[in-house]
Amino acid sequence: MLSNIRELMKYRELLIMFTWRDIKxxxxxxxxxxxxxxxxxxFIVLAGVLVRVGYAHVAGRPLLITDLAGVxxxxxxxxxxxxxxxxxxxxxISNTALVTKIYFPKEIxxxxxxxxxxxxxxxxxxxxAVLLFFGKIGVSMLILWVPVLLFVLVILVAGISMxxxxxxxxxxxxxxxxEVLLTFGIFFTPVFFNSSMLGIYGRYLKWNPLTSVLEGLxxxxxxxxxxxxxxxxxxxxxxxxxxxxxxxxxxxxxxNFAERI
Numbered sequence: 001m002l003s004n005i006r007e008l009m010k011y012r013e014l015l016i017m018f019t020w021r022d023i024k025x026x027x028x029x030x031x032x033x034x035x036x037x038x039x040x041x042x043f044i045v046l047a048g049v050l051v052r053v054g055y056a057h058v059a060g061r062p063l064l065i066t067d068l069a070g071v072x073x074x075x076x077x078x079x080x081x082x083x084x085x086x087x088x089x090x091x092x093i094s095n096t097a098l099v100t101k102i103y104f105p106k107e108i109x110x111x112x113x114x115x116x117x118x119x120x121x122x123x124x125x126x127x128x129a130v131l132l133f134f135g136k137i138g139v140s141m142l143i144l145w146v147p148v149l150l151f152v153l154v155i156l157v158a159g160i161s162m163x164x165x166x167x168x169x170x171x172x173x174x175x176x177x178x179e180v181l182l183t184f185g186i187f188f189t190p191v192f193f194n195s196s197m198l199g200i201y202g203r204y205l206k207w208n209p210l211t212s213v214l215e216g217l218x219x220x221x222x223x224x225x226x227x228x229x230x231x232x233x234x235x236x237x238x239x240x241x242x243x244x245x246x247x248x249x250x251x252x253x254x255x256n257f258a259e260r261i
Contacts, residue, residue, distance in 0.1 A: 004251055008105045018112035022087070023119055040083075041124050044075040044191065051192040069137050069222045071192060072128055074214040077153055078191045080121040081210065082182050084157045088113035089164035089178050092257065100258045107250055110165040114157055121150075132221070142220040145227060149216045152236050156209055159242025166253040190215055209235040 008015075048071035056063040088110035092099055095109055168174045186192070189210050195202035205211050212235045216227030 022116035084117035088161035155239035162246030
């Protein structure tokens with residue numbers, strides 16, 4: 001595996017080139033351009049606001065600014081997760097000519113897709129930071145947890161993407177299954193709500209490794225308290241397992257990519 005990583009580092013300029021290509025393709029011929037990086041999470045935020053309004057009405061309490069801020073903080077990394085997994089899952093299929101004709105580490109394709117989606121996350125996060133400032137959400141030293149939480153999120157995304165990219169090439173119906181899972185996954189992930197809202201059933205939601213990451217971001221940014229480190233460690237371990245096993249799966253399948261396209 002170390003030799004594969006060293007080889008990947010030799011092609012880092014190619015990785016940067018493909019990442020920049022994916023970013024330009026995504027926005028070059030769109031009317032709104034980079035605004036799409038903000039617009040897509042905004043739709044998720046709007047849906048989450050409607051859910052929180054309904055919950056506040058049923059619970060008989062006013063809607064708090066922290067409710068809206070929490071939805072916004074969790075919607076952006078969720079949008080990154082969906083976008084990165086979707087594009088990386090189709091990255092080999094959409095680059096069939098390069099996969100069959102030129103030799104280089106093929107994991108560059110899913111990694112480039114993840115990197116281009118992370119660029120969207122950065123743009124949306126800058127806009128969110130401005131909105132939180134005007135919403136008078138304070139900042140504490142706990143904001144230093146954000147890079148750690150995003151690192152765990154990227155590990156989870158990379159592990160899933162390695163599996164999906166290789167599997168989609170061998171079994172074309174995988175991409176349709178993936179779309180279904182990404183569409184309905186939001187109902188099993190605390191984006192519009194918190195696990196605490198589910199009472200005793202909320203503990204089952206903790207087994208979703210995204211839960212500790214999203215709620216951790218909400219904790220350190222909105223509520224300015226420490227994330228649940230035990231569950232965050234759990235998410236990190238799951239992410240590392242997915243990343244290592246997914247990478248091994250990808251590299252073992254790579255010699256057969258050209259035959260299956």
